Amino acid sequence: MNEIDTLSDSLLGEIAAAQDEAALEQLRIAALGKSGSVSALLKTLGAMTPDERKEKGPLINGLRDRVQGAITERKEALGQAALDARLAAERIDVSLPVREGPEARGRIHPISQVIDEITTIFGDMGFSIAEGPDVETDDLNFTKLNFPVGHPAREMHDTFFFAPDANGERKLLRTHTSPVQVRTMISQEPPIRVVCPGRTYRMDSDQTHTPMFHQVEGLVIDKKANFGHMKWVLEEFCKAFFEVDSVKMRFRPSFFPFTEPSAEVDIQCSRKGGEIRFGEGDDWLEILGCGMVHPNVLRKCGLDPDVYQGFAWGMGIDRIAMLKYGMPDLRPFFEADIRWLSHYGFRPLDLPTLTGGLTS
Ligand code: DAH
Numbered sequence: 459m460n461e462i463d464t465l466s467d468s469l470l471g472e473i474a475a476a477q478d479e480a481a482l483e484q485l486r487i488a489a490l491g492k493s494g495s496v497s498a499l500l501k502t503l504g505a506m507t508p509d510e511r512k513e514k515g516p517l518i519n520g521l522r523d524r525v526q527g528a529i530t531e532r533k534e535a536l537g538q539a540a541l542d543a544r545l546a547a548e549r550i551d552v553s554l555p556v557r558e559g560p561e562a563r564g565r566i567h568p569i570s571q572v573i574d575e576i577t578t579i580f581g582d583m584g585f586s587i588a589e590g591p592d593v594e595t596d597d598l599n600f601t602k603l604n605f606p607v608g609h610p611a612r613e614m615h616d617t618f619f620f621a622p623d624a625n626g627e628r629k630l631l632r633t634h635t636s637p638v639q640v641r642t643m644i645s646q647e648p649p650i651r652v653v654c655p656g657r658t659y660r661m662d663s664d665q666t667h668t669p670m671f672h673q674v675e676g677l678v679i680d681k682k683a684n685f686g687h688m689k690w691v692l693e694e695f696c697k698a699f700f701e702v703d704s705v706k707m708r709f710r711p712s713f714f715p716f717t718e719p720s721a722e723v724d725i726q727c728s729r730k731g732g733e734i735r736f737g738e739g740d741d742w743l744e745i746l747g748c749g750m751v752h753p754n755v756l757r758k759c760g761l762d763p764d765v766y767q768g769f770a771w772g773m774g775i776d777r778i779a780m781l782k783y784g785m786p787d788l789r790p791f792f793e794a795d796i797r798w799l800s801h802y803g804f805r806p807l808d809l810p811t812l813t814g815g816l817t818s
Contacts, residue, residue: 462517465495466524473528479536482529489525496522565803569672569791572779573655575810576674579698580653582812583691585676588652590638592659593620593629598637603716604754611715616661618669631659635675636716639751639770642677643759648766649680655775665787672775679751679761679768685719688748688769696725696745700782701816702737709748717749717770734781743781746773 469489476482489496499518503511566574577587590598605612615633622628638654654675663669678687689709696705706726714720723746728739748771753763776788783802785791790798810816 462499462514462521465499466521469495469525470528473525473532476532476536479533482532482536486529490522490529496525561806564806565799566806567791567799568779568783568785568802568804569775571804571810572775572782573672573674575699575816576655576695576775577653578810578812578816579695580676582698583651583694585651585653588638588642588654589656590632590635590641590654592631592657594632594637596628596630598640599630599632599634602640602755602758603636604752604758605715609715618659618661632656633660634658634772635673636770636772638675639677639716640755640759643679643756643761648761648768649678650768651678652676663789665789666777666780668776668788668792670792671788673772674775675770675772677751677768677770679756679766681766683768685750685769688750688771692723692746692748692771696736698812699778699816700725700736705737708742712747712749714747714749716752716755718752720747720749722747723771733784736781745778745781746771748772 469485472485473482476485486494488494491497496518500522503515503518506514581587599617600612601607617633618631620629635654635656635658638652638656642650642652642654654677655672656674657670658673659670660667661669676691678691689707693705693707696707697703708724708726709721710724712720712722722744724742724744725736726739727741727743728735729741730739734743748769751768751770756763756766756768776791779785779791780788785802
């Protein structure tokens with residue numbers, strides 16, 4: 459085999475084995491570039507005799523054309539293979555269902571859902587929303603609500619206290635949403651109609667209690683608001699919230715320092731088959747505390763009890779969420795377990811409305 463055939467075999471072999479366009483380009487430069495092996499052979503033609511050139515010329519030019527042709531062919535084949543691989547990788551099956559985007563995949567926590575439901579119902583009755591801080595003063599959480607210092611009712615609240623500050627004042631985590639009533643009466647002129655949802659804290663933990671929980675407070679103050687109005691408001695609320703046409707309610711006399719008279723409210727339910735249903739049956743379930751705002755509270759908030767009167771109530775949000783949606787244990791509400799949330803959570807784009815339905 460002569461030198462040209464040897465070079466031809468080795469170049470064509472390498473070109474056929476090149477795995478990508480970069481390797482192929484290297485081979486092209488090594489063969490056909492300025493100082494490439496084929497270019498070197500072409501240069502030898504100049505120094506040959508006419509006879510030699512007549513014989514070698516076609517061989518060397520033929521080599522160059524073969525190498526050039528092989529490179530072009532291999533380049534096309536590599537390009538096609540790359541395209542095929544990309545088409546295979548980017549293949550989509552248009553018959554598959556559309557995957558939900560992140561905004562549709564997220565879930566609304568049942569507490570947020572129930573707060574939205576409650577505020578929608580009371581909003582429809584003309585109430586506004588009021589809020590207050592989680593860290594409260596002893597004065598607003600207790601004293602202004604007619605819990606005298608040293609009164610045993612204070613002890614029933616299992617309060618989390620902070621260390622006293624430089625003035626000896628001991629702040630606390632509010633034990634109920636009732637201080638928001640006080641804040642509202644101090645800062646707003648009657649008539650007042652507010653609901654105050656928010657976090658509350660007590661040292662308590664079992665299946666139906668967590669140290670942080672939620673309440674919603676309601677307050678109505680004007681010159682005529684009476685117990686009958688309160689019964690109507692609470693009954694309308696329960697019907698709308700539990701989505702039933704009628705519900706029987708039982709007002710049992712009770713005691714709260716900030717209301718007089720005070721009552722605890724039970725609603726009618728059935729517990730047949732271990733499942734609670736509202737608006738039927740002859741069992742009772744306690745859902746809230748309420749009463750006529752105590753004249754001492756009105757006075758401490760700067761309102762004249764001979765002019766103004768009103769009613770208030772307080773309800774555990776977690777508890778009514780558990781009842782409405784059949785959740786047996788309160789603790790997982792606050793464990794941030796995504797599996798629990800995707801089971802019990804609500805779709806973010808289905809907001810509760812009275813016309814469209816509260817529950818999606
Ligand atoms: N604050 C009470 C509690 O946490 C609930 C309550 C009862 C609120 C009667 C009220 C009320 O406004 O009138 O147990």
